[in-house]
Amino acid sequence: MNSFTYTNATAVDAAVREKSTNTKAAFVAGGTNLLDLMKENVERPTRLIGLNKLADLATIEDNPEGGLRLGALATNADTAWHPEVEKRYPLLSQTILAGASPQLRNMATNGGNLMQRTRCYYFYDLATPCNKREPGSGCSALNGFNRIHAILGASEHCIATYPSDMAVALAALEATVRVSGPHGERTIPFADFHRLPGDQPERDNTLETGELITALDLPAKGFEKNFTYLKLRDRTSYAFAVVSVAVGLELEGNVIKEARIALGGVAHKPWRVIAVEETLRGVTATEDNFREAATALLRDAQGYGSNNFKIELAKRAIVRALKQATEMNQPLDANAFLNSNP
């Protein structure tokens, strides 16, 4: 690691002020991704602003919209195992528990989870060009090893994927990101928080300089009756998704009233196509209808060689996830992911 100075922030506004006036400063909460990147010299902040003493940001409580407010500094473990999250948002519990390891979930925070960088091998490898790490240097993955890379929404500048599981469920649940910045507070709809690489792959999200995530708001609707997070990966535990699918369904008998489908591991952000979800409204929950939706969701998908298989894999995963969510024949506890893999 490069040398840096460290201070614990004692107030949000002071932390934001300092970060917005020092481009070499970084916020640190759990540190699970940032410290790793600093050891690899991918990130080289000269100042760390520690957030863990901001206890107000670590709470989980009801929000005025009838949903739940998840503090940015609540850990992933405390969130997944919070009784209200388990009861009202089991999709989120299941999704968080499908990611990382127990040790990491005890450290990683909700805000930090959204700020994770890609696990693209070239992003981590300082010896190779990478537009995300060093804008203008080129993309090594485009014609290199790209098994874990994007099949949707990529650009000629970057085909990296965003690695979070939790964010896939938050996309399906239509969470809102609350941020505090030098110009006050604002909220960002989850779909607008992460961005596609375009010609600025160095920007993962739409936060402005100095802005700090303070909370995630979950709307009242939690799809707690029909949901699933299907995560396909190279080993059954403690691995990033090759393809993942978060599904929330509202059913009336066997007819779909509302469907949410978000994909992970396939793009620079959790992938949703609202128009496809709309086509499922009012139709019967059958495998044929699911397959039609899956085909539509992947219509614009493009492989780059080693990741071509993900297109068909994603389609099949969507069908299976929709079936699982309809039938709910999975164990209903938060460890349901145990049996959600082949």
Add this chain to the structure above:
Amino acid sequence: MIQQPTNTSGGATSLPAPPSAGSVTLTINGVQRHMQLAPWTTLLDALREYADLTGTKKGCDHGQCGSCTVLVNGKRINSCLTLAVMQEGNEITTIEGLGQPENLSPLQQAFIDHDAFQCGYCTPGQICSAQGLINEGRAHTEDEIRELMSGNICRCGAYVGILAAVKEVVDKQSSK
């Protein structure tokens, strides 16, 4: 890589002098330890190189292997991915704090009884992780224990013994 406290004397280069080591107080196994540490010292390096508690092991140093697992306020974490300075005010428990040679913790005894190691390098992390798992109270079946121990790698492949050892202590705890 071992990070030593910084030399603050400046030197002939034009680079700014790195920040000097600061005073950090950690509570480790119930004992307050005052140390002079550079800010970039991880908790793992503070334990091994400065507190002389070498039971906690450095494996990958990237949060992938679990051999550096310790308990902070009763919760298991990877000590390689947190800075010592971030853990001031917390109760840190290492393998040395769980039991002593003449008074082993139930997990330590179970690991011996079930032959739950070969080379032993991952063992302190496995035991601290298993203690964290028991504190969480979420794992009861073998499948649940396997899943919630997946943050600890054993390259000798002693998983069968590890699972048996953890299961035995989990069962004893839940029958209490």
